[in-house]
Amino acid sequence: MAKSDTKFENQARLSVILAACATLFMLAELFGVLTKFNFSDFEIVMRAGGVRFWGIIGSAALAIGLGAGGGLLAYSSIHQRNKKNGLSWAGFFFNAAVVGVAMCVFVFFWFTRETLKV
Secondary structure (H helix, E strand, O other), X not given: OHHHHHHHHHHXXXXXXXXXXXXXXXXXXXXXXXXXXXXXXXXXXXXXXXXXXXXXXXXXXXXXXXXXXXXXXXXXXXXXXXXXXXXXXXXXXXXXXXXXXXXXXXXXXXXXXXXXXX
């Protein structure tokens, strides 16, 4: 019995670690968007197919993917025999918040970008 308890505790810990990694990618995505955002024209100006374009898309994909994986790990360990049930809930909501913010930043980027044909 004790062996299965540690399995769910490890899942809870891993979900929080994945949330922290997803947060780093979400912050990289946010930095890439905000540094090229032109407040007067309300658009993001960048080269078509440039490094920043693919960096923002990649960091958004990694943030959403890691957050979704961590959220699923946390959800699978919430209702089990787990001594660290609070850590499972924290991992679940932390991952959900990171995925939500990463998706909002990506949608904002996608609809306000203006690519230059250089």
